[in-house]
Amino acid sequence: MTPFELLEPKSLQEAIGLLDPEDAAVRPIAGGTATLLMMKGGFLRPRRLVSLRRVEERYSRIEAGPEGELRIGALVTLSALERSAEARARVPVLAQALKTLANVRVRNVATVGGHLAHGDPHQDLPPVFVSLGARVVALGPKGERTIPVEELITGYYETVLGRNELIAGVVVPAQAGRRAVYVKCTTRSADDWPCLGVAVSMAADKSVVREASVAISAATERPVRLRAVESILRGAAVDDALLRRAGDAAVDEATLFADAQGSVAYKKQLLRVHIARAVRRALDTAGGSAH
Ligand SMILES: Cc1cc2nc3c(=O)[nH]c(=O)nc-3n(C[C@H](O)[C@H](O)[C@H](O)COP(=O)(O)OP(=O)(O)OC[C@H]3O[C@@H](n4cnc5c(N)ncnc54)[C@H](O)[C@@H]3O)c2cc1C
Structure with missing residues (x-):
């Protein structure tokens, strides 16, 4: 593995400032489950990794919004989402899909933001979020934008995110009465x-x-x-x-x-x-x- 710089900003805004829109070798890292595999395989040789693990605690929360929507922070781990009582009550299909996603060691570390930004077509949650009409909230130097998950992933490992844009969270609209499965x-x-x-x-x-x-x-x-x-x-x-x-x-x-x-x-x-x-x-x- 080639040497790289690891930065640990304390806020998402600071993290955005450490990313470089011109340099693909400067990357955010959250759980690291996908990034480290790509590095070990030699597909990715970062010059700088900007870790999101120490950003504000609010990005690790799962909350209900005023319209009955479920708000999931980007740094929420897949295990935390699987176990969340709020998520189970409002959007039971998430826990159902997560139960067979990879294994518990991966789910304990992988984050919802990293999962969506990775863009691997074999991942389990993107089609679930698409069918639920979920939206990603992305933060960049120019502020915030909302992207339907359906429009986030544009191709094989490709998303609409800019190199200095980060997923802050996912919003699943109220599902009352709807039935969903994966x-x-x-x-x-x-x-x-x-x-x-x-x-x-x-x-x-x-x-x-x-x-x-x-x-x-x-x-x-x-x-x-x-x-x-x-x-x-x-x-x-x-x-x-x-x-x-x-x-x-x-x-x-x-x-x-x-x-x-x-x-x-x-x-x-x-x-x-x-x-x-x-x-x-x-x-x-x-x-x-x-x-
Ligand atoms: C052994 C193994 C088995 C697996 N099996 C499955 C499976 O069966 N089903 C399945 O769905 N998935 C599976 N996965 C994939 C797993 O779901 C992803 O690796 C994981 O969700 C990525 O999350 P992370 O936080 O670790 O991302 P990272 O590895 O930290 O990041 C992944 C990508 O997202 C970017 N990124 C991270 N956070 C953000 C953010 N907030 N905003 C913008 N960009 C960001 C990074 O720069 C990188 O490009 C498996 C993984 C492993 C290692």
């Missing part, structure tokens, strides 16, 4: 990286879907909404024929890629099966609470 398909062990992740959030009356938001990842280069599937589900009663149509529409709409987890043909079949499973499971799930 269905993860792994081809090796249960806690492995997914080969396909399907996140569904819906409003439904018995078996009739009023409105649904469907996002997939892992088999695609970035998390994507499947709008053709959403429009097939909208206003429809769920039965086998509807789910077959939804599965076919998903395969037509999504651009899948082959990797160590499986071929495109294999992932197409997985997608058909798991769209149907996710919709059925969402219908059977209790919704998040308002307060």
Whole structure:
């Protein structure tokens, strides 16, 4: 590993000032689980790492907002989010998805901000946040901006964040009455990286879907909404024929890629099966609470 400078600013604003918009070798680091692997693999040779671990405590909080939204600070660890009573009551799908994300050692250290900024298409939470309509709050030298998670990740390990812009937190809008699930398909062990992740959030009356938001990842280069599937589900009663149509529409709409987890043909079949499973499971799930 080549030598590098490690800085530990006491505030997020100070951290922003230590980043360099022109230099990709100056990087923020939070939990470090992804960054250190990239450094050990020789993909990343930083000149300076700006650690976020000593910034203000408020970025490690999980709170409910005035509109019933869930506010998650960027430095909240994945374990803290998994265990949070507030998150479990308001957005139960987060704890459900986190249970099989990597392993407890990774979850104890990895942060929500680092998870989203990393942009690895195989990550579990981005499609969940997309289906929930969540927004990232980003801070930069010019101030704050809000970015829908759907627009944050633009490609394979690529985001819209500037080099001197930091994720300060994520806001999940109130989910009262909505039902949401994350269905993860792994081809090796249960806690492995997914080969396909399907996140569904819906409003439904018995078996009739009023409105649904469907996002997939892992088999695609970035998390994507499947709008053709959403429009097939909208206003429809769920039965086998509807789910077959939804599965076919998903395969037509999504651009899948082959990797160590499986071929495109294999992932197409997985997608058909798991769209149907996710919709059925969402219908059977209790919704998040308002307060
Ligand atoms: C063994 C192992 C198994 C894993 N398995 C899974 C899995 O099954 N599913 C899954 O979803 N994930 C998995 N992961 C990935 C894991 O979720 C990510 O490594 C982790 O979430 C990254 O968070 P971090 O805080 O450690 O990020 P870091 O490593 O600190 O940073 C990651 C990236 O984000 C940037 N960054 C960090 N914080 C911020 C911020 N606040 N604002 C802007 N940029 C920031 C860094 O510069 C870097 O580019 C696995 C990781 C490991 C090591």
